[in-house]
Amino acid sequence: MTIKELLSNLNELAPFELQQESDNSGLLLGEPQKKVSKGLITLDVTEEVLDEAIEKKCDIIISHHPFIKDGLKKITGAGFAERVLVKAIKNDLAVISLHTNLDNIYAGVNRKMCDLIGLDDIKILDPVRGKLKKLVVFCPSDHADKVRMAIFKAGGGKIGDYDWCSYNIEGKGSFRAGEGTSPFVGKVNELHFEKEARIEVIYPSYVEKQVLDAMIKAHPYEEVAYDLYPLDNVFDRVGAGMIGNLKTPLVIEDFLSLLEKKFKTSIIRYSSASKEKISVVALCGGSGSFLLEKAISAGADAFVTADVKYHLFFDATGKIVLADIGHFESEQFAKDLIFEMVSKKISNFAFQISEINSNPVKYFRTK
Numbered sequence: 001m002t003i004k005e006l007l008s009n010l011n012e013l014a015p016f017e018l019q020q021e022s023d024n025s026g027l028l029l030g031e032p033q034k035k036v037s038k039g040l041i042t043l044d045v046t047e048e049v050l051d052e053a054i055e056k057k058c059d060i061i062i063s064h065h066p067f068i069k070d071g072l073k074k075i076t077g078a079g080f081a082e083r084v085l086v087k088a089i090k091n092d093l094a095v096i097s098l099h100t101n102l103d104n105i106y107a108g109v110n111r112k113m114c115d116l117i118g119l120d121d122i123k124i125l126d127p128v129r130g131k132l133k134k135l136v137v138f139c140p141s142d143h144a145d146k147v148r149m150a151i152f153k154a155g156g157g158k159i160g161d162y163d164w165c166s167y168n169i170e171g172k173g174s175f176r177a178g179e180g181t182s183p184f185v186g187k188v189n190e191l192h193f194e195k196e197a198r199i200e201v202i203y204p205s206y207v208e209k210q211v212l213d214a215m216i217k218a219h220p221y222e223e224v225a226y227d228l229y230p231l232d233n234v235f236d237r238v239g240a241g242m243i244g245n246l247k248t249p250l251v252i253e254d255f256l257s258l259l260e261k262k263f264k265t266s267i268i269r270y271s272s273a274s275k276e277k278i279s280v281v282a283l284c285g286g287s288g289s290f291l292l293e294k295a296i297s298a299g300a301d302a303f304v305t306a307d308v309k310y311h312l313f314f315d316a317t318g319k320i321v322l323a324d325i326g327h328f329e330s331e332q333f334a335k336d337l338i339f340e341m342v343s344k345k346i347s348n349f350a351f352q353i354s355e356i357n358s359n360p361v362k363y364f365r366t367k
C-alpha cells in the first residue's frame, strides 16, 4: 500500500485533525505515493530504532513522539533530530507520527493508562469544543431512510454511546428546474412542491467529507439543499486527559505502589494531600501539568502524569496527590496500543513492535 493509503487508514483511527496546535503529528518523512509494506511501531524514533528497522527490513516507522517538533533550519547532524533525519533518509525509511491525535481520542494513550490501573466510569478530563458540526438536509420523504442511513454509516449521528441519532420533520419543499436540468421530480420551468423530510444530524468535523459524500450519493436530487452549522457543544469523546474511579479506594502508599508496579517506575515524585484514600483518579500520559487545575476542579484525589515542574507541586499540595511517574513510563504502552489498533484495522500490512527501550532518562540508586 502507499504511504498515502496508510495515512488515510491511520486518520480513521486517530484523526490528525485532533492533534494540538503545537504538535507535529502526521507524515514527517517520505513521499505519499511511495509503496510501503512493513511498519515498525515505536514510542520514539532514535538512531537505535532506525537500526532495528533496517535489520527487520521495515520501510516505515510509526512513532508516538514526532522526532521533528520545530522547524529545522539546517541539517548538519549537530542535533538529535537532524541525525535521525539524515540516517532515515540515507536508508530510505519513512516516518509517521501519531502523537496528540492519539492522546486525544477516547480509545487512546490515556485510556490505556486507565485500563492498566483498573479505572471504572472513565471520562475525558478536558473535552474539546468546536469539533462538532450539524448537517441539515432536505430530501424527498420516500428517500429519507436511504439518505439518513448513508449519513450514519459515514460516521454521522453519534452522541456518546448512542449512534444513528437524528431529528426528522416532514415539510414541503419548492423549486423550479432551470433549462438543461433533469429534475428527479417536477418539470423544467414549472414551480414544483415536493413532500420532503428535514433531517438533522450531528457529526465530528473530521468526518465531514465522508458524511457529505455519502449523503450526496444517496440523495436523488441533482442539486442537494443542505446546511452546515458549527456547534459550540462540548465533544465528550475527544480531549486531553481522563478521569475515572478506582474499583477499590486505596491509601496513598498503596496507590503509589500500584503505580510503581503497573508502570514499572523506578521513582515517583508526588505531592502530599490530606486524603485518607484515593478513589477518583485523573491522569494524562506525557507532559500533563496543564491539566492540574482541571483535575482538582473535577474532584480527583490524585493526578498521574509526567514532566511536572517543582513549583507545580506547591499548587497541588493539600489539594490533590500529584504523581509524576516519568514521561517514558506513562507512555511506554503507546506502542502496544498503536499495534493493536493498526493490526485490527489494516489486515493486509505487516507491523512489528520495536523491542528498543528508548527512554533517554536513566535512574541512579545508591541501594
Ligand SMILES: [Zn+2]
Residues within 6 Å of the ligand: 065, 285, 286, 287, 327, 331
Ligand atoms: Zn509523550
